[in-house]
Amino acid sequence: MTAALEATGLTRRFGGLAAVSDVSLALSVGELHAVIGPNGAGKSTLANLLSGELAPSGGAVRLGGQDVTGWPVWRRALGGIGRSFQKANILQELTVLENTRLAAQARGFTPGRWLRRAAREAGPVSEARAALARAGLGPWEDAVATTLSHGQLRLLEIAMALATGPRVLLLDEPLAGVGPEEGERLASLLKELSRDHALLLIEHDMDVVFAVADTLTVMVDGRVLERGPPARIRASAAVRDAYLGHAA
Numbered sequence: 001m002t003a004a005l006e007a008t009g010l011t012r013r014f015g016g017l018a019a020v021s022d023v024s025l026a027l028s029v030g031e032l033h034a035v036i037g038p039n040g041a042g043k044s045t046l047a048n049l050l051s052g053e054l055a056p057s058g059g060a061v062r063l064g065g066q067d068v069t070g071w072p073v074w075r076r077a078l079g080g081i082g083r084s085f086q087k088a089n090i091l092q093e094l095t096v097l098e099n100t101r102l103a104a105q106a107r108g109f110t111p112g113r114w115l116r117r118a119a120r121e122a123g124p125v126s127e128a129r130a131a132l133a134r135a136g137l138g139p140w141e142d143a144v145a146t147t148l149s150h151g152q153l154r155l156l157e158i159a160m161a162l163a164t165g166p167r168v169l170l171l172d173e174p175l176a177g178v179g180p181e182e183g184e185r186l187a188s189l190l191k192e193l194s195r196d197h198a199l200l201l202i203e204h205d206m207d208v209v210f211a212v213a214d215t216l217t218v219m220v221d222g223r224v225l226e227r228g229p230p231a232r233i234r235a236s237a238a239v240r241d242a243y244l245g246h247a248a
């Protein structure tokens with residue numbers, strides 16, 4: 001079976017620093033693939049290389065078997081990559097529905113000032129509403145973003161990533177700043193979304209990761225240290241030393 005998204009030998013240097021070094025990875029629909037690792041391991045850089053925010057210094061990205069390494073973000077978004085950011089892209093003064101419509105319309109463009117007006121005009125309302133329903137935010141579509149709880153903001157980010165109808169979802173710390181109760185709801189949403197998406201989850205919370213991931217990739221210093229099912233990663237002495245030791 002062709003992977004929905006496949007990275008081969010991805011490398012990205014910033015000056016003398018190899019933030020991502022020779023990372024290969026395959027994402028399939030129906031699989032929740034989590035990437036963990038200490039701060040600075042290169043997780044967000046990897047997501048940026050997959051979505052097209054960053055160009056690699058080496059290696060390739062394939063989307064549905066097609067080489068998209070040279071493609072910009074918007075083209076990969078049209079090709080089926082949806083993504084959320086560690087730093088939220090939500091426009092605070094807009095409503096939940098407006099933000100989601102904007103994301104559907106922007107299709108990978110970072111929403112800018114000129115797009116704020118567009119959000120209030122004609123836009124893909126049906127796609128936006130479908131994404132909000134999936135994220136459980138339907139009843140809040142007219143709420144202004146500033147009035148949302150942390151958990152609802154994270155849900156909105158996911159809805160915005162869903163708004164273009166992606167096959168691949170790249171989620172960078174979607175549970176950041178969320179309490180245990182909302183975290184549990186988010187985790188079960190992620191699990192459910194992984195049934196019909198290829199889902200890459202970057203996440204700090206180990207309890208969540210071990211509960212929902214089918215496959216784990218452990219990154220340290222830009223490299224893949226270990227990969228496998230949760231039980232094996234949990235039992236790995238190398239992972240414990242390199243990462244879980246850090247976290248403790």
Ligand code: ADP
Nearest residue numbers: 014017019037038039040041042043044045046
């Ligand atoms: P993580 O998401 O795992 O915490 P990042 O991918 O954000 O790690 O960062 C990996 C390394 O690359 C870090 O040392 C970080 O400082 C560096 N880095 C990330 N983005 C840039 C950038 N735009 N310019 C220079 N260095 C960067």
Ligand code: MG
Nearest residue numbers: 043044045086
């Ligand atoms: Mg990060």
